[in-house]
Every structure is written in structure tokens, then in C-alpha cells.
Amino acid sequence: MTIPRTDAQGAPAVAELGEWQRALRAQFPIITAHPELAYLDSAATAQKPQAVLDAVHAYLTTTNANAGRGTYPWANRTTELVERARDRVKRFLDDPAPERSTVHFTSGTTEGLRTVARDWLPGLLADGDEIVVPVADHEANIAPWLETRQHLARQGVHIRVRPMPYQRASGDYDHVALAELAGPRTRFVAVSHVHHVYGGDMNIHRIRRAVGPDTVICLDAAQSVGHLPVSVADPDVDFLVFSGHKAMALPGTGAVWARQARGPGFTPGGWSGTPNTVGIASLAAALDWLDAAGTDRIERWTVALAARFTEGLRHLDAYEILGCQSSLAAGSSVQRRQGIVTFRHHGIDSGDLGFILFSHGFMIRSDQHCQGSAGERTGSVRVSLHVHNTAEEVDRLLTVLATLG
Ligand code: PMP
Numbered sequence: 134m135t136i137p138r139t140d141a142q143g144a145p146a147v148a149e150l151g152e153w154q155r156a157l158r159a160q161f162p163i164i165t166a167h168p169e170l171a172y173l174d175s176a177a178t179a180q181k182p183q184a185v186l187d188a189v190h191a192y193l194t195t196t197n198a199n200a201g202r203g204t205y206p207w208a209n210r211t212t213e214l215v216e217r218a219r220d221r222v223k224r225f226l227d228d229p230a231p232e233r234s235t236v237h238f239t240s241g242t243t244e245g246l247r248t249v250a251r252d253w254l255p256g257l258l259a260d261g262d263e264i265v266v267p268v269a270d271h272e273a274n275i276a277p278w279l280e281t282r283q284h285l286a287r288q289g290v291h292i293r294v295r296p297m298p299y300q301r302a303s304g305d306y307d308h309v310a311l312a313e314l315a316g317p318r319t320r321f322v323a324v325s326h327v328h329h330v331y332g333g334d335m336n337i338h339r340i341r342r343a344v345g346p347d348t349v350i351c352l353d354a355a356q357s358v359g360h361l362p363v364s365v366a367d368p369d370v371d372f373l374v375f376s377g378h379k380a381m382a383l384p385g386t387g388a389v390w391a392r393q394a395r396g397p398g399f400t401p402g403g404w405s406g407t408p409n410t411v412g413i414a415s416l417a418a419a420l421d422w423l424d425a426a427g428t429d430r431i432e433r434w435t436v437a438l439a440a441r442f443t444e445g446l447r448h449l450d451a452y453e454i455l456g457c458q459s460s461l462a463a464g465s466s467v468q469r470r471q472g473i474v475t476f477r478h479h480g481i482d483s484g485d486l487g488f489i490l491f492s493h494g495f496m497i498r499s500d501q502h503c504q505g506s507a508g509e510r511t512g513s514v515r516v517s518l519h520v521h522n523t524a525e526e527v528d529r530l531l532t533v534l535a536t537l538g
Contacts, residue, residue, distance in 0.1 A: 143437025147524045150434050157426055158521040160184065170494045171526040176329055176356055176473055176517030177498055179381045181419070188418030189383065192411055200408050211410050218417040222388050225420040226373060227364035234365075234392050237401050238413055241387035242355040243273040245374035246323075248389055249351055250277035251284075252402040257320055257349065260290050265315065265322040265344075267306060268507035269299035271329050274353040275505040278323055295319070298507065304333035304457025304470065311343045320396075321349045326363070327356035330502045330515065331456030332439065332473030334361075337368040349395050355379055359423055360471060360519070361432035371395055377412060381419035386412035426520065435472030435518040438527050442516060443474050445531040451538040452476050455513055472518035475502070478537065483512035486537075490514070493533045 159165060160182040164172060172180060192214070198207035200215045219236040228234055239245040258264070258281075266278045282292050295314045300307040306324065315322075324340055327333070334357075340350060351372040357363050358373075359380030365373055371394060377386030386409055391399035423431070446452050455475040478486055487499030498515040501508065516530070 143440040146433045146437035147441070150430060150437075153430060154434055154520060154523070157182075158523070161521045162186070164521045170496065171522065171530065173495055173497045173516045173518065173522065173526070173530070175519035175522075176379070176515065178378050178384065179359060179519060180521065181381050181383070181415075182422050184422045185381055185383075185415050185418045189411055189415050192414040197411070200410050214417070215408060215410065215413050218413045221417045221420050222390060225358075225363075225424065226390055227362075227366050228390070229366040230392075233394070234390060235399055237389045237391070237399070238408055238416075239374075239387045239389060240385045240409070241376040241378065242271075242353060242374050245376075245387050245389040246273055246351070246353060247277040247280075248401050249372050249374065249391075249399070250281045253391075253397065253399050254278070254281045254321060255285055255290075257396040258285060258290065258292050261292070261318055262320045263293045263295055263316065263318045265295045265297045265311070265319060267299070267324055268296040268505050270323075270325050270505055271353065271355070272503045272505050273355075274323055274325060278321075293318075296507065297322070297324075299328075299331075301457055304328075304331060305336050306340065308336075308339050308343055311340070315344045315348070319344060319348055321351065323351050323353070325353040325356070327354075327360065327471045327473070328456070329356050329473065330475050330504055330509065330513075332470045332475065333457060334469045334471055337370065341368050341370075347395065356471070356473065359419070359431075360428070360435060362428045365390060365392065372399070377416040377419065380416070381422060382416035383409075383412045385409050386416045388416070431520045432471070434520055435522070436469065438518045438522055438524060439470055439472045439474050441524060442518075442527045442531065443470070445527070446474070446476060446534065449531075449535055449538055451479050452534065453479065455509065473515065474517075475513050475515040477511070477513040481537065483514050486514050489537065490530070490533065493529075495530055495533070 161180050163180050196207050196210045198211045200211045222236045223231040266275055282294055285292055298307040298310050322344055325335055350370045352370045354363055354373050354375040358375035371392050373390040378384040443454055446454055483499040490497055500512050
């Protein structure tokens with residue numbers, strides 16, 4: 134199959150960044166060891182560059198100890214490493230006032246959001262208050278807030294959960310509905326930065342404008358940190374939660390960044406035990422690597438590949454691409470689609486399609502993607518791209534998909 138290449142398909146970015154990308158791809162041992170395979174599941178977890186593996190090895194062979202407890206050199210160095218990693222997260226997030234924010238390490242976004250919901254949100258809410266929950270988001274950004282409502286109800290504090298709809302036409306949250314449902318009792322809004330199924334870059338600036346200056350915004354940045362420049366300087370969010378393992382660090386790492394501006398200060402409750410020191414070491418190394426690679430270029434690369442893929446897929450009648458269609462076009466006024474493209478075949482079940490694609494060397498995600506109650510009713514296949522992916526992999530995938538038409 135020959136697909137004409139135009140600017141809309143990201144061809145200039147692919148040509149311009151080709152050399153830069155080849156040098157970065159060469160730094161992923163698991164990728165270079167398997168040239169016959171294409172890893173297209175970075176939204177689930179990201180592969181690790183050599184620099185991260187080296188940092189893990191170096192930490193475990195020179196320094197490994199518990200943090201914040203012993204007084205001998207390895208223990209002191211580990212304590213310092215954890216503190217420096219907090220600063221590294223703030224720098225990575227372009228924090229304009231690091232002296233007024235905190236970073237709490239978690240095992241990932243799910244635990245991070247649940248920590249905010251369990252240890253902080255109840256202190257903000259009074260009987261009759263309202264919170265806004267994005268019901269077509271990842272379950273990790275829905276369940277914790279509903280648990281808070283239940284927990285408060287048991288204490289006689291009744292809060293109202295207002296579901297925030299997703300709007301397919303714009304690829305964004307439904308801002309008209311949000312403006313209507315946000316009122317004087319709205320204290321808290323949970324949102325995602327990049328949607329894990331539809332791939333849209335959700336317009337967080339518009340959320341702030343819709344809810345006004347006093348409402349707390351908690352941003353699920355699981356699909357944006359490591360994929361595009363993310364700055365807490367603007368938009369003005371109060372919490373930003375992400376998974377380190379999706380940003381090239383080890384599994385079991387993640388963080389809650391909290392600005393101490395609205396509501397009570399964020400202090401995760403209870404005895405927290407031994408931190409994941411090696412995971413935190415890997416996170417600091419991953420953020421160094423991502424900054425050196427340039428998250429702006431990573432974004433341009435993955436957006437270009439996603440555009441190339443969607444443009445090719447659009448010409449294949451057997452497939453339906455989920456989410457906003459006009460955001461696929463160049464110059465579209467709706468929010469930009471990032472490097473996530475989810476689709477279904479009209480005649481082949483998504484699980485079967487996953488098996489078929491793996492038989493051709495493609496690793497993709499197929500199911501319902503942990504989406505919440507207002508999500509898709511039937512399964513689909515998700516291709517999610519990162520800097521090690523190539524235009525050749527995308528074209529090869531399109532060729533295989535065309536044969537299944
Ligand atoms: N939120 C979003 C948007 C996600 O895509 C994911 C992971 N798929 C999560 C939350 C949960 O992340 P984790 O499994 O690392 O806790």
C-alpha cells in the first residue's frame with residue numbers, strides 16, 4: 134500500500150528529526166536487541182534507555198541502603214539521592230516556586246491519585262460540597278474520588294459527585310457542560326492531561342477558566358510526563374500525579390507534585406515505610422535523560438508518527454479510529470492528538486487483532502483500556518508511540534492492517 138506523504142502526516146518532522154531519533158533509539162537495549170519486533174505499547178509502560186539501566190546498576194552496586202534512617206555513608210547518600218530526586222521532579226515540571234511545593238513518591242499514578250483522595254481531599258470538603266469527576270477517563274482517576282465520597286458519607290458528610298462528560302466532536306472535555314455544572318460549591322476537579330484512549334491533549338487552560346481561580350485542579354499526567362513538555366508554571370494546577378514507569382523509570386515508581394496554594398497543605402498520612410530507593414534513583418536518571426533528549430522533540434516525533442499512522446488508517450475502510458476525527462487534520466482548531474491512536478476493526482475482535490498483530494511482530498494493547506463507566510462499550514486496539522518508534526514501523530503496521538481489510 135502506498136500512502137502519499139504530506140505535511141499533515143508529519144513528514145517534515147520525520148525528515149528533520151530522523152538523525153536525532155536514530156541516535157536515541159540506539160540507546161534502548163531491549164529495542165535494538167529485537168529489530169523484528171515493534172513495541173507500540175508505551176502508554177502502558179515505557180522501555181528504558183541504557184542511562185536508566187546504568188543508574189540502577191550504579192546505585193545497587195555502590196550505594197544501596199535505606200533512606201532517612203542510618204548515619205553511615207551509603208545511608209546518607211541514599212537519603213540525599215531521594216531529596217535530590219524531589220528537586221529533580223520539580224525542575225522537570227518547570228516548578229516556578231519549588232520552595233512552596235512538595236513531591237511525594239508513590240508506586241504510580243493510581244497510588245498517587247488515591248493518596249490525594251484519601252489523605253488530602255476529605256480535609257477540603259464540607260457537607261454539600263461538590264467535586265467534578267471525568268467519567269470517561271482512566272478508572273484510576275475515577276475510583277479514588279468515589280471512595281472519598283463513600284468515606285465521607287460514613288461520617289455524615291455528604292458531597293455530590295458531578296460527572297464531567299467527554300465530547301467526541303472536540304476531542305476534549307465538554308466545556309459547555311463543565312461551565313454549567315461548576316458552581317459555588319465546586320471545590321475540586323479531577324482531569325487528565327492526555328487521554329489514554331483518545332490521545333487528545335486535554336485543554337487544562339480551559340478547565341481553569343471554566344472553574345475559576347479558587348477550585349482545586351488535580352491533573353492525572355500519566356500520559357503526558359515523558360512524552361511532551363509539562364509545566365506546572367502554567368496552567369495553574371494544584372496537584373500533578375504521574376507514573377515513573379511510563380516516563381522510562383523502573384516499575385513501582387511515580388510521584389505526586391503538590392502546590393500548597395489552595396486548601397489545606399498536602400501531607401500524606403501515616404507511616405510510609407521504606408521508599409523505593411532504586412526506583413527513585415531510576416526516576417532521577419530517566420528525567421535527566423528525557424530533558425537531554427528534549428521533551429519538545431519527543432512530542433514532535435510521536436505526534437508526527439501518530440499523524441502518519443492515523444492518515445494511513447483513515448484510508449482503510451475496515452477500521453474505525455476512536456475519538457475526535459478532526460483533530461487528526463493539520464491546522465485543526467481542536468486539541469492536538471498526541472502519540473496514542475486507538476481503533477477497531479469492524480469484523481475482528483480486538484483480542485484476536487492483538488494476537489494477529491503480534492504474529493507480525495507488533496506489540497499493542499487490546500481491550501477496554503481500564504476506561505471508566507462512560508467509556509467505550511466494546512474493546513479496541515491501542516497503538517502508543519515513543520521516541521524509539523520509527524516511520525518504518527508505522528508503515529509496516531499499516532501494510533499488515535491493510536491485508537486484514
Ligand atoms: N491514568 C492514566 C491516564 C493512565 O493511562 C494510567 C495507566 N494506564 C493510569 C492513570 C494508572 O497508572 P499506573 O498503573 O502507573 O498507576
